[in-house]
Amino acid sequence: MPVWLREHRWHQTLTTLYLSLPLRGARATPANIFCTERYLKVSIPPFLFEAILYAPIDDTSSTAKIRNGNIFFTLYKKEPAMWDSLTVENADKEKLQYIRENAVLKAQERAKEETEAKKVTKQEHKNYALEATMKLEEAERKRIEDLKEKERQKVTKELELWKNQQKEADKYKSIQKEGDLNKEIWQLKERKNEKMNKTMIPNEGTFKTKLKPTKGHGSSSMFSQNLKEEQIPAPRSAATIKVNFTPRVFPTALRESRVAEEEEWLHKQAEARRTISADLSELEDLKEEEKNPDWLKDKGNKMFAMGNYLAAVNAYNLAVRLNNKLPLLYLNRAACHLKLRNLHKAIEDSSKALELLTPPVPDNENARVKAYVRRGTAFCQLELYTEGLQDYEAALKIDPKNKNIEKDAEKIRYLIQGTMQGS
Amino acid sequence: SAPGLERPQVVSHVQQSLSYTVFDCKWVPRSARLLCLGSAARGTGVVQLYELRGARLELLREIEKPKPMKCGTFGATSLQQRYLATGDFGGNLNIWNLEAPEIPVYSVKGHKEIINSIDGVGGLGIGEGAPEIVTGSRDGTVKVWDPRQKDTPVANMEPVQGESKRDCWTVAFGNAYNQEERVVCAGYDNGDIKLFDLKTMSLRWETNIKNGVCSVEFDRKDINMNKLVATSLEGKFHVFDMRTQHPTKGFASVSEKAQKSTIWQVRHLPQNRDIFMTSGGSGSLHLWKYEYPAQRSKKDSEGAEMGVAGSLSLLQNVTLSTQPISSLDWSPDKKGLCVCGAFDQTVRVLIVTKLNKI
Numbered sequence: 001m002p003v004w005l006r007e008h009r010w011h012q013t014l015t016t017l018y019l020s021l022p023l024r025g026a027r028a029t030p031a032n033i034f035c036t037e038r039y040l041k042v043s044i045p046p047f048l049f050e051a052i053l054y055a056p057i058d059d060t061s062s063t064a065k066i067r068n069g070n071i072f073f074t075l076y077k078k079e080p081a082m083w084d085s086l087t088v089e090n091a092d093k094e095k096l097q098y099i100r101e102n103a104v105l106k107a108q109e110r111a112k113e114e115t116e117a118k119k120v121t122k123q124e125h126k127n128y129a130l131e132a133t134m135k136l137e138e139a140e141r142k143r144i145e146d147l148k149e150k151e152r153q154k155v156t157k158e159l160e161l162w163k164n165q166q167k168e169a170d171k172y173k174s175i176q177k178e179g180d181l182n183k184e185i186w187q188l189k190e191r192k193n194e195k196m197n198k199t200m201i202p203n204e205g206t207f208k209t210k211l212k213p214t215k216g217h218g219s220s221s222m223f224s225q226n227l228k229e230e231q232i233p234a235p236r237s238a239a240t241i242k243v244n245f246t247p248r249v250f251p252t253a254l255r256e257s258r259v260a261e262e263e264e265w266l267h268k269q270a271e272a273r274r275t276i277s278a279d280l281s282e283l284e285d286l287k288e289e290e291k292n293p294d295w296l297k298d299k300g301n302k303m304f305a306m307g308n309y310l311a312a313v314n315a316y317n318l319a320v321r322l323n324n325k326l327p328l329l330y331l332n333r334a335a336c337h338l339k340l341r342n343l344h345k346a347i348e349d350s351s352k353a354l355e356l357l358t359p360p361v362p363d364n365e366n367a368r369v370k371a372y373v374r375r376g377t378a379f380c381q382l383e384l385y386t387e388g389l390q391d392y393e394a395a396l397k398i399d400p401k402n403k404n405i406e407k408d409a410e411k412i413r414y415l416i417q418g419t420m421q422g423s
Numbered sequence: 424s425a426p427g428l429e430r431p432q433v434v435s436h437v438q439q440s441l442s443y444t445v446f447d448c449k450w451v452p453r454s455a456r457l458l459c460l461g462s463a464a465r466g467t468g469v470v471q472l473y474e475l476r477g478a479r480l481e482l483l484r485e486i487e488k489p490k491p492m493k494c495g496t497f498g499a500t501s502l503q504q505r506y507l508a509t510g511d512f513g514g515n516l517n518i519w520n521l522e523a524p525e526i527p528v529y530s531v532k533g534h535k536e537i538i539n540s541i542d543g544v545g546g547l548g549i550g551e552g553a554p555e556i557v558t559g560s561r562d563g564t565v566k567v568w569d570p571r572q573k574d575t576p577v578a579n580m581e582p583v584q585g586e587s588k589r590d591c592w593t594v595a596f597g598n599a600y601n602q603e604e605r606v607v608c609a610g611y612d613n614g615d616i617k618l619f620d621l622k623t624m625s626l627r628w629e630t631n632i633k634n635g636v637c638s639v640e641f642d643r644k645d646i647n648m649n650k651l652v653a654t655s656l657e658g659k660f661h662v663f664d665m666r667t668q669h670p671t672k673g674f675a676s677v678s679e680k681a682q683k684s685t686i687w688q689v690r691h692l693p694q695n696r697d698i699f700m701t702s703g704g705s706g707s708l709h710l711w712k713y714e715y716p717a718q719r720s721k722k723d724s725e726g727a728e729m730g731v732a733g734s735l736s737l738l739q740n741v742t743l744s745t746q747p748i749s750s751l752d753w754s755p756d757k758k759g760l761c762v763c764g765a766f767d768q769t770v771r772v773l774i775v776t777k778l779n780k781i
Contacts, residue, residue: 148432148434151432151434151776152434152436152774155434155759155774155776156436156774159436159475159757159774160477162455162756162757163455163475166453166454166756170453170454232545232552232553232554233552233553233602234553235553235569235571236555236567236569236577236578236621237577238576238577238578239577239578239579239624240578240579240580241578241579241580241581241619241624242581242582242583243563243565243580243581243586243626244582245563245586245587245589245611245615246613246614246631248613252612253590253612253613253635253656254612254613254614254633254634254635254656255634255635255656256634256657257657
């Protein structure tokens with residue numbers, strides 16, 4: 001229960017009300033005072049003073065002074081009139097309550113309004129500051145732009161000047177050229193008869209002239225085209241330089257950032273080509289690299305190059321068992337069989353290679369030509385000349401520029417005609 | 424910022440929108456005219472000749488040819504004739520007289536596939552010796568042509584029999600300081616750079632820079648070879664010091680990674696061989712200066728001479744376009760004037776200022 005403060009004293013004028021409130025020793029701060037138009041409250045727990053004023057006052061201009069344990073209120077009346085009493089008498093509880101609540105609400109509203117007003121002013125200040133900085137920056141930028149523009153104009157003027165110079169020089173040059181041509185003709189005639197004498201070198205102004213000493217003559221380079229050609233060496237004798245490239249599997253250009261990706265891809269491709277079937281029990285005996293058909297193919301190629309055809313065939317056989325879809329293996333094995341005179345096997349392998357080399361595209365042109373040629377050779381050696389000729393002609397169709405194939409085809413035709421005539 | 428403005432500025436002078444894809448742009452020597460060549464939408468080749476007039480480019484002539492044009496050079500022609508040598512998508516090398524472009528002065532089907540790059544030497548009063556043109560093609564060969572010899576090249580750098588070919592993306596002449604000496608440098612898509620000596624008809628040096636080589640250029644064609652810049656994919660370029668060749672290590676180099684995208688072209692300033700510009704796939708241009716080291720060569724542990732590479736400093740960079748700038752050319756007559764062509768079908772004339780103060 002609050003302790004009511006009732007020892008207040010008041011006196012009034014027409015416009016103002018003075019109220020003094022002793023605080024019985026309690027300390028008061030502005031937070032303890034609550035005042036609206038019709039309601040005044042001072043609450044310093046446990047002390048409480050409240051007054052429902054007789055008439056409304058102007059609470060914004062009214063003041064309260066806290067001094068010597070008293071609060072001195074100076075309240076300005078809204079309407080100048082003498083009040084009968086400070087507070088409303090005989091007010092019933094409900095009215096009091098209503099007025100209290102109203103007062104609180106009003107106070108809250110006011111507080112809200114104040115904060116809003118503060119926000120608005122703050123925003124305005126910010127905008128102003130921003131505009132000011134923007135103006136400054138704009139000024140700076142403009143300054144730089146102006147400098148650049150000045151440069152640009154200066155440079156454009158220079159350019160125009162230079163261009164005009166060029167035009168003048170061109171005109172001058174064409175006039176000179178005529179003069180020179182006449183001079184040259186005269187000079188040539190002279191030189192035929194007598195030794196060189198010094199010629200007048202006209203001043204060219206803006207052009208750079210080179211004075212090249214020629215064989216025995218001291219003359220300017222203002223000569224016509226014909227004379228100059230005497231000094232230029234003859235065209236180089238044609239030659240070819242053979243070039244090797246740093247190997248690269250991919251047809252695309254090399255980029256450092258893609259190298260890692262490319263390595264991975266190649267690795268995966270190589271893995272895929274190795275067989276994973278564990279059925280062939282002999283595989284356990286083989287070393288890691290011998291399971292790789294590419295490695296075996298290379299081995300076979302090396303053996304062939306060395307002349308060891310049987311070993312080459314073995315290598316190719318193993319490779320075929322691992323992967324029977326690589327046409328090059330059959331192709332190379334056919335070549336070995338030719339050397340070993342296993343002609344039927346050569347024909348078989350070339351045929352198999354040709355089967356695998358479908359579809360016929362420019363990429364596998366080389367391989368197909370070789371296959372046809374090898375099969376053709378095998379046929380001829382078995383004296384099946386017509387079949388051989390067919391293959392040679394197929395090869396020629398793919399690669400019409402190959403002279404060797406043409407020659408051989410001719411020979412076979414000759415042979416066929418010979419046997420036909422003979423029989 | 425004041426210190427920033429002391430550096431060379433790249434000022435965009437004129438911009439011209441084109442109705443075709445421009446692959447190469449070149450200044451016509453001794454004039455304010457420039458040439459653009461490329462591929463029209465209907466699959467034909469276009470050559471346009473513009474003149475710089477005030478703040479715009481005026482079209483003087485337009486020539487249409489059956490095959491799209493990829494590259495061109497004035498390097499092998501005399502100052503009076505100023506014939507243009509071009510390489511096109513069909514592998515044909517043609518030399519045109521721009522005054523009478525109906526029939527080429529010289530024509531040969533030099534390669535089986537597109538000619539990616541062309542260079543000329545011995546013309547324009549620069550260098551000594553016979554005028555020659557080199558072309559590099561997707562068919563993996565590099566061929567040197569003499570306009571006086573029909574149909575066959577005077578030098579052919581081709582892959583060994585059976586070797587799978589790599590695209591040649593760029594070629595450049597160098598070391599043409601007297602009548603006999605000449606080298607050709609070629610860059611390939613697998614990162615190979617090869618240096619061919621035409622006097623001895625042999626391979627003088629090769630290396631691999633781990634990224635496809637987009638552009639190579641010597642700082643000067645007509646001097647004892649001094650520096651070679653090679654640009655590549657992935658935003659890298661290398662500057663090789665070509666004065667000292669070590670028997671095993673080759674030439675010393677310094678490399679720089681300027682940006683993430685491909686560096687399409689490098690071009691040295693004709694008036695100062697230590698300044699060059701690189702153009703990038705992000706539409707940017709970077710202006711670089713090379714500084715020589717205190718000692719250009721030193722002895723290694725076995726006493727063999729090896730080169731010492733210098734250092735690079737970026738003078739300026741600017742982004743002009745969203746598409747790659749694929750071609751770049753400095754004017755040989757006006758210092759700082761350059762033209763660049765980009766894949767946004769625009770050709771731009773730029774002026775680089777303050778190059779005198781470098």
